[in-house]
Amino acid sequence: QVQLQESGPGLVKPSETLSLTCAVSGYSITSGYYWVWIRQPPGKGLEWIGSLYYSGSTYYNSSLKSRVTISAYTSKNQFSLKVSSVTAADTAMYYCARGQSHAGSFFFDYWGQGTLVTVSS
């Protein structure tokens, strides 16, 4: 059974960098699939942030691309998200997920429970 668990600070100051980690169990991130971050701001819809392929290729939503980095830590079977220069608009529930790709886009077959990140001074 594939399981994902997000972790990281729940509070980040404006202009700083948001950093989250997703621990994966039940499947090796180097065996295939895409490893994904998705977020949902309060009262708003779900937004795909970006995806990391097991080979190291990355794909980002253009709305966030200049501020986002997704990386893999294969020895720990984890992957991470960094969002730089955060503002209150980055306050959201952040989910990690496993993705399958079709035509350059993705759907998501396993998700973590999510972690709430608030941007505030």
Next chain:
Amino acid sequence: EIVLTQSPGTLSLSPGERATLSCRASQRVSSSYLAWYQRKPGQAPRLLIYGASSRATGIPDRFSGSGSGTDFTLTISRLEPEDFAVYYCQQYGSSPATFGQGTKVEIK
């Protein structure tokens, strides 16, 4: 990007009733690349349907998906107590993948 509009926003039904949820796309969804998810409070979202009509692993057959082009439907044939949740559609026919705003199925 493709905008998905789900209706209704809230569906109030009793256990045993049939639920019909709609997802309409602003443009044609390529190859019916549409998925449905269920989300309950405090739980990880769960993939129900992909490819518009294929059930994900372990999903009961009371859940079914249909549609093509711009109009898609998720049907729950007989609601069980554990089915009361929020449901989201998502298209992956073009990048970026986008989601609908969700339909809440609540107990009447």
